[in-house]
Amino acid sequence: MSVKQMTMPQLGESVTEGTISQWLISVGDTVKKYDPIAEVTTDKVNAEIPSSFSGKITELLVDEGDTLPVGEPICTIEVEGAEPTAEKPVKSAAGKTTQKEEQKDTSMKRRYSPAVLKLAQEHELDLDQIAGTGRSGRITRKDVEKYIASAAEERTITEPAAVAAASQPSAAGCFSEAVAKEVVKPAVHAPRTSVNEAGDRVVALTGVRRAIASNMLRSKHEIPHAWTMIEVDVTNLVNYRNQIKGAFFKKEGHKLTYLPFFIKAIVTALKEFPRINSTWAGDKIIEKKVINISLAVAADEALYVPVIKHADEKSIKGLAFAVDELAANVRENRLFPDDMQGGTFTVNNTGSFGSIQSQPIINYPQAAILSIESIVKRPIVINNMIAIRDMVNLCISIDHRVLDGLITGRFLARVKELLETINPENTPIY
Amino acid sequence: MQLPVLSYIEAVTQALDEEMSRDENVFVMGEDVGKRGGVFQATKGLYDKYGENRVIDTPLAESAIAGVGIGAAMYGMRPVAEMQFSDFMLPAANQIISEAAKTRYRSNNEWSVPMTIRAPFGGGVHGGLYHSQSMEAIFANVPGLKIVIPSTPYDVKGLLKASIRDNDPVIFFEHKRAYRLIKGEVPVDDYTIPLGTADVKRVGTDVTVITYGLMVHYAMQAADKLAAEGISTHILDLRTVYPLDKEAIIEAARKTGKVLLLTEDTKEGSVISEAAAIIAENCLFDLDAPIRRLAAPDAPAMPYAGPLEHAFMVKPEQVEKEIRNLAEF
Numbered sequence: 001m002s003v004k005q006m007t008m009p010q011l012g013e014s015v016t017e018g019t020i021s022q023w024l025i026s027v028g029d030t031v032k033k034y035d036p037i038a039e040v041t042t043d044k045v046n047a048e049i050p051s052s053f054s055g056k057i058t059e060l061l062v063d064e065g066d067t068l069p070v071g072e073p074i075c076t077i078e079v080e081g082a083e084p085t086a087e088k089p090v091k092s093a094a095g096k097t098t099q100k101e102e103q104k105d106t107s108m109k110r111r112y113s114p115a116v117l118k119l120a121q122e123h124e125l126d127l128d129q130i131a132g133t134g135r136s137g138r139i140t141r142k143d144v145e146k147y148i149a150s151a152a153e154e155r156t157i158t159e160p161a162a163v164a165a166a167s168q169p170s171a172a173g174c175f176s177e178a179v180a181k182e183v184v185k186p187a188v189h190a191p192r193t194s195v196n197e198a199g200d201r202v203v204a205l206t207g208v209r210r211a212i213a214s215n216m217l218r219s220k221h222e223i224p225h226a227w228t229m230i231e232v233d234v235t236n237l238v239n240y241r242n243q244i245k246g247a248f249f250k251k252e253g254h255k256l257t258y259l260p261f262f263i264k265a266i267v268t269a270l271k272e273f274p275r276i277n278s279t280w281a282g283d284k285i286i287e288k289k290v291i292n293i294s295l296a297v298a299a300d301e302a303l304y305v306p307v308i309k310h311a312d313e314k315s316i317k318g319l320a321f322a323v324d325e326l327a328a329n330v331r332e333n334r335l336f337p338d339d340m341q342g343g344t345f346t347v348n349n350t351g352s353f354g355s356i357q358s359q360p361i362i363n364y365p366q367a368a369i370l371s372i373e374s375i376v377k378r379p380i381v382i383n384n385m386i387a388i389r390d391m392v393n394l395c396i397s398i399d400h401r402v403l404d405g406l407i408t409g410r411f412l413a414r415v416k417e418l419l420e421t422i423n424p425e426n427t428p429i430y
Numbered sequence: 431m432q433l434p435v436l437s438y439i440e441a442v443t444q445a446l447d448e449e450m451s452r453d454e455n456v457f458v459m460g461e462d463v464g465k466r467g468g469v470f471q472a473t474k475g476l477y478d479k480y481g482e483n484r485v486i487d488t489p490l491a492e493s494a495i496a497g498v499g500i501g502a503a504m505y506g507m508r509p510v511a512e513m514q515f516s517d518f519m520l521p522a523a524n525q526i527i528s529e530a531a532k533t534r535y536r537s538n539n540e541w542s543v544p545m546t547i548r549a550p551f552g553g554g555v556h557g558g559l560y561h562s563q564s565m566e567a568i569f570a571n572v573p574g575l576k577i578v579i580p581s582t583p584y585d586v587k588g589l590l591k592a593s594i595r596d597n598d599p600v601i602f603f604e605h606k607r608a609y610r611l612i613k614g615e616v617p618v619d620d621y622t623i624p625l626g627t628a629d630v631k632r633v634g635t636d637v638t639v640i641t642y643g644l645m646v647h648y649a650m651q652a653a654d655k656l657a658a659e660g661i662s663t664h665i666l667d668l669r670t671v672y673p674l675d676k677e678a679i680i681e682a683a684r685k686t687g688k689v690l691l692l693t694e695d696t697k698e699g700s701v702i703s704e705a706a707a708i709i710a711e712n713c714l715f716d717l718d719a720p721i722r723r724l725a726a727p728d729a730p731a732m733p734y735a736g737p738l739e740h741a742f743m744v745k746p747e748q749v750e751k752e753i754r755n756l757a758e759f
Contacts, residue, residue, distance in 0.1 A: 010556055016611040042610075115687045115718040135758050141687045141718035142636070336635070 001080065004053045005073040011040065011047050018042045019067040020074065029057045031077065038074065055079035106137035115141040123148055149337055153211050208302040219364040224400040227359050230412045231393050234375055237261055237422045238390040244429065252317065259349055260319035262372050264427065265418035267291055267312045270345060273411045277344050279365045280401050294343030294363055295323065297330045304330050305363055307343040316429045351375065351392070360397045367402040371395045433615035438608045441583035441616050442472045445590035446510060448620060450480055453508060456594055459486040460495060460512030469514055470550060470609055496522035496547065500530050503545040508594055516549035516565040516603060523568070530599040531574030546593045552605040552644060552694060553732045554743045562732035564695035569601055570672040570704070576600045576625055577672040581646035583614040585669060588623030596625060605644045612647060626670045628678035634664035637756045638682045640705055641692035642668040645744065649692060652750035661757045671701045676708050683709045687718030688756040694744055697725035719759045724752050
């Protein structure tokens with residue numbers, strides 16, 4: 001006795017799947033070889049499948065109406081006879097023999113590809129200092145690229161990988177000066193007289209934390225920060241968003257938060273005030289043409305600033321999707337260095353922590369950073385009457401070498417104007 | 431809005447239908463394309479819709495199919511000639527290579543041949559030696575011709591319409607196995623895809639795969655599996671295999687410095703061999719590993735016997751192995 005499988009036959013060239021339209025037998029039936037057992041439909045032919053064996057049907061593996069690829073099992077037949085448990089593919093155990101562990105073979109360590117040599121030359125690298133992850137210890141192009149990137153992070157810091165820290169929940173408004181200082185000091189200068197009292201926990205620094213620390217320090221060291229804040233009446237925005245968020249989620253599968261609307265207004269204002277979207281370059285100021293918005297996104301132990309590239313080319317929907325994607329990438333550890341480069345202005349959604357005021361540290365080498373605080377209902381005087389309005393504070397830190405109060409004030413006033421006059425006509429979702 | 435999902439072959443039919451209704455000079459001809467609707471049903475329904483004068487059943491004579499097409503094209507028509515199987519187009523090779531490809535040049539630009547030749551090709555369908563070959567390399571050395579091999583229903587429609595509207599001869603190879611295996615979204619509107627442009631089907635950072643036709647899907651399958659191991663694969667679909675999109679090939683090769691070239695055709699002198707040469711000429715200092723080719727063995731024909739056919743065809747597991755091999759190099 002042995003059990004055989006019947007499979008979906010190939011019923012013609014180019015046919016790759018078939019649909020069982022009707023079973024002609026049921027479990028327990030006895031069939032003879034070549035007896036029809038099922039009707040099959042493909043988009044080329046209809047046909048009956050003949051049994052390949054004589055025996056008793058033991059199981060139907062698919063239902064009528066099911067479509068399945070050629071070669072998939074459709075039913076099993078118990079066959080008389082003493083054949084060895086037939087059609088199982090006989091895989092030799094030898095094929096799986098213990099893989100030879102490569103015991104620290106470094107025979108390829110000094111075989112350099114053209115790409116590796118070129119990079120090493122361009123960056124004046126000593127290849128002996130780089131660990132090879134390729135076969136037999138070969139240094140791959142990626143190894144060199146990673147080495148260059150990490151060296152840049154540690155020493156020259158051309159682009160910040162991470163800005164700020166949220167190591168304790170209470171430090172949620174993580175851009176505040178006080179918190180940043182706390183983080184920076186131990187990171188950069190090893191404490192000379194560290195005293196560990198009983199019960200203290202010593203936390204080793206991760207690469208990200210180190211990068212955050214040195215970026216913060218550098219920004220605070222080099223950039224003369226100035227700070228200001230405005231309050232904005234976003235009642236219109238709140239009403240507009242409440243009105244459409246349900247439909248948006250239904251249609252797009254993404255939640256529609258306030259953030260895309262804020263980014264849209266900021267980007268529009270940045271286009272009108274290119275000086276805000278600029279960088280200090282020693283003997284000159286460079287106004288950036290592209291508008292790439294760095295977005296502070298919290299992770300468990302750190303804060304990343306992935307970039308929405310060409311934010312000025314995106315609709316509200318496009319921004320909403322971009323924000324969601326970046327946040328997901330951060331959460332799932334899928335950020336690539338490329339995702340964090342090229343930012344020209346940073347937006348920080350501190351309101352999501354419940355903060356109503358913060359003093360952000362600029363994301364070096366940008367010229368300004370803006371944080372959006374919580375939207376709260378407050379009594380406001382309008383036309384000598386008291387009304388309940390949805391209010392939000394926008395806080396901005398600027399590089400005072402690049403920007404002065406006047407232009408910053410105008411920029412903020414414009415953002416305020418854009419936000420306060422939002423309506424479905426001037427701010428379509430698509 | 432949800433786009434309609436069509437099979438590869440339905441996209442062929444839709445493109446033909448739309449072009450025939452758009453331009454009365456477009457007509458189709460070939461063996462069994464009329465009443466029968468084509469041996470694969472690619473021209474299904476066209477005979478009833480456009481009549482016997484525009485959907486013409488021809489004798490079993492590929493040389494004549496190509497020759498009549500060339501003549502009609504020179505007189506201003508836009509024939510779409512079907513070779514029932516690309517394996518049988520060699521009798522027409524003289525017409526295609528010596529006449530269709532060279533007419534514009536020989537007539538000093540006075541005449542041209544705006545003809546499209548559709549030809550099902552490819553193996554893995556248990557078709558044996560006369561119904562499994564890849565013929566593109568034979569024609570990929572003939573300036574004056576364009577050779578298109580789409581991989582997805584979307585590309586099928588856009589490229590076939592562009593081929594029909596092209597003012598010079600185009601050979602349009604359709605993969606038999608893809609006909610009903612590959613399905614995808616196809617917009618209902620009238621769009622074309624420029625000939626001669628490759629398409630990045632997947633963005634990655636570790637290994638670049640450059641391929642076309644059914645193998646694009648094998649590469650995608652392999653890439654999906656390898657992503658779980660942390661290997662990121664970049665996939666370029668050539669779409670037009672002659673002339674090649676050199677810029678796209680160079681860009682894709684530079685992207686990772688590790689290149690796997692993949693074809694279902696036999697290896698030596700195949701389309702990917704030319705891609706290898708382009709990379710070698712342009713990308714030396716970006717390469718981080720030897721350029722690798724994965725192709726069918728240099729054997730005379732696809733065997734009929736199932737296990738041998740399986741052994742002959744390039745398989746997704748092989749693609750996966752080669753990509754992993756390059757990633758680990």
